[in-house]
Amino acid sequence: GAVVSQHPSRVICKSGTSVKIECRSLDFQATTMFWYRQFPKQSLMLMATSNEGSKATYEQGVEKDKFLINHASLTLSTLTVTSAHPEDSSFYICSAIGQPNTEAFFGQGTRLTVV
């Protein structure tokens, strides 16, 4: 099956700093990538959808200036958490879908801890 790699798997940063998470499709071209957030013992909530070469579409309630998404190539999307605060601590998961395809493939997730 298709492989999606997410990096880093775990990151700790100080409040006020920014952190970048990468999502790569290793063996297919991802026309669309999705970013999810998961709080402890909760479900995955879609944050945004990014299409290669265009601006991301954010779900209601997600601050686009805080969670910057870039999808500059068909194999890479990045999520940058700007001016991180402890409440941004969470598990972030990306998924990617190519064409033609019927399902998205998930990365391993990134555990972000803001101290």
Add this chain to the structure above:
Amino acid sequence: AQSVAQPEDQVNVAEGNPLTVKCTYSVSGNPYLFWYVQYPNRGLQFLLKYITGDNLVKGSYGFEAEFNKSQTSFHLKKPSALVSDSALYFCAVSNNTNAGKSTFGDGTTLTVKP
């Protein structure tokens, strides 16, 4: 809008007994249905999917699920549970017009006791 309901937060079964984790969905168009498993501090592992074809879908680790269009359900089953099956299970739905944009259920914690 699409949605998924997993009515049970927790399912407990004894090892060797059959298990069922329930899922119902609501979506426009043709449903694409998925089950994933998540172990603590890990990402999602794909178990199985229904896109089209046979209503009974067989997946990884002996799991299977049956698509029931009239009941809008996609329950996950396994004939004989293992202790190692203990984990958090998510049902997800998307559709043929927006494949990949999945909506997840709240998850069901499965505990298999020896």
